[in-house]
Amino acid sequence: MIISVRPGQHDRDEYVVCPCAPLSVAKLRARMLQRAKVTEGSYAYKLVDDLHAAIFVRSLDLKADYSAYFVCEYESFGQYLRRRARFPSAVVATLTEAVDESSGMYHFRPAYTFLVDTYGLEFLRRLLEDPSVRGA
Amino acid sequence: MKIRAGFVTNSSSTSFLIISRDELEEGAFLELMGVAPDSPIADLFRELFSDVVGKSQRVDLSRVDSRVSPETWFKTDRLSATMIARLRKAAGQGLTAYFGSLSSDDTPVQTFFCTDALEVENERMYFNCLECAW
Numbered sequence: 035m036i037i038s039v040r041p042g043q044h045d046r047d048e049y050v051v052c053p054c055a056p057l058s059v060a061k062l063r064a065r066m067l068q069r070a071k072v073t074e075g076s077y078a079y080k081l082v083d084d085l086h087a088a089i090f091v092r093s094l095d096l097k098a099d100y101s102a103y104f105v106c107e108y109e110s111f112g113q114y115l116r117r118r119a120r121f122p123s124a125v126v127a128t129l130t131e132a133v134d135e136s137s138g139m140y141h142f143r144p145a146y147t148f149l150v151d152t153y154g155l156e157f158l159r160r161l162l163e164d165p166s167v168r169g170a
Numbered sequence: 171m172k173i174r175a176g177f178v179t180n181s182s183s184t185s186f187l188i189i190s191r192d193e194l195e196e197g198a199f200l201e202l203m204g205v206a207p208d209s210p211i212a213d214l215f216r217e218l219f220s221d222v223v224g225k226s227q228r229v230d231l232s233r234v235d236s237r238v239s240p241e242t243w244f245k246t247d248r249l250s251a252t253m254i255a256r257l258r259k260a261a262g263q264g265l266t267a268y269f270g271s272l273s274s275d276d277t278p279v280q281t282f283f284c285t286d287a288l289e290v291e292n293e294r295m296y297f298n299c300l301e302c303a304w
Contacts, residue, residue, distance in 0.1 A: 070211055076204020077290050078215065147274075147281040148214060160210035 035132055036162060038155045039125050047154055048143045050096070050129060051089050051162060052136035059090050070161055082161070089142045089162075096129075096139040181275045184284045185301040186222060187253050188268040189231075189260045191294050194223055202295045217279045226270035231261040244269045250301050260296075272299075 035052045053062065063086045072078040100114045108114040112130040115121045119141065121129070129139060149157060188194065197207065199219045205212050227244050234243045240257035241249050246269065249257070257267060274281040288299045 071206035071209035072211075073204035077288050078203050078205040078209075078211070082211070147285070148278045150278050153278075157211065157214070 035128075035136070036155065036158050037125060037128055039121060041120070046144070047150055048141065049149075049155070049158060050125070051093075051140040051142055051158070052129070052132055053138060053162075054135050056137040062086065062090050066161060085146070085161070088144065088146075089140055090138075093140040093142045096141050097133060097136065098138060181273065182284050182302070183271045183273040184299055185248050185253075185269070185271045186226070187249075187256070187296075187298045187301075188222065188226070189256065189265050189296040190268070191265055193266070194219075194228075194268060198294050199297075202290055202292050202297060204290075214279060217277070218283055221272060221277065221280055222268070222270065225272065226268035229267050229269070231257070231267055232264035234261055236261050243267075248301070253298060253301065256296065256298070 035054070037050050037052075039048045039050060040046075041048065057065070063083070066086045067079065067082055070078070070082040072082055096115065096119060097111070100108070100111050104114050104118065108117065110130075111133055112126050115126045115129055116123070133139065144154070148154065190198070192198070196216060196219050199222075200207055200212060200215055203215050203218075205215050229243045231243075234240075236258070240254050240261070241247055243257070244267075248271075249269075253269075260267060272280040272284050274284045283299060286299075288297070290297050
């Protein structure tokens with residue numbers, strides 16, 4: 035599952051990427067490159083590889099962050115999302131509902147200018163989600 | 171006093187040069203960039219290709235006057251030494267060249283490629299998008 039979050043009216047889109055299968059970062063990378071159908075060593079390959087690292091290596095995993103550091107400070111994951119991440123109520127509701135089925139919840143703040151609006155969300159869904167398994 | 175909550179940035183642009191054996195063709199461009207036509211991200215490169223085609227001057231290098239600078243062929247003073255050398259070599263081989271610029275003011279896709287740097291080449295095509303053209 036991937037959802038978009040826009041912190042403020044003038045802010046850029048952010049995303050929360052939630053893989054459901056408990057895959058390692060290396061397997062997520064291999065799956066992403068395979069799904070993208072890019073030639074190894076090419077410009078497109080590097081672009082997808084960088085995108086993978088931006089999401090799954092450099093982004094904060096909210097679920098792991100809460101479990102490791104904030105479980106004592108906030109009484110629930112929802113409170114953590116609301117008060118620390120300052121997500122809107124609708125986003126908090128969606129993420130708390132999905133937390134048990136997700137292996138991680140990566141808060142991705144893209145520097146890629148083409149990842150905006152509906153196109154950005156669709157782009158990430160096409161690249162990351164398995165069309166045969168909703169929420170993959 | 172007013173405080174802007176978003177980010178402020180200057181616009182930018184980048185020059186590009188394509189040298190090709192054939193007419194510019196989308197399939198060849200996707201192959202050059204390393205993405206399959208049925209890739210879920212192919213549309214990103216299709217839009218780049220469309221922008222490149224729409225914003226470039228085409229010159230048949232087999233018909234240029236090789237005694238003058240390649241900048242004359244494109245009526246520009248923006249060619250770097252690398253581009254000029256590449257064009258002179260291509261002119262000797264009778265290839266076709268396309269020169270133009272992308273602007274961050276136009277589309278999010280162009281903005282991205284304006285802030286990236288790439289130089290890719292295969293047997294059919296050479297694409298240089300390294301030169302800045304403020």
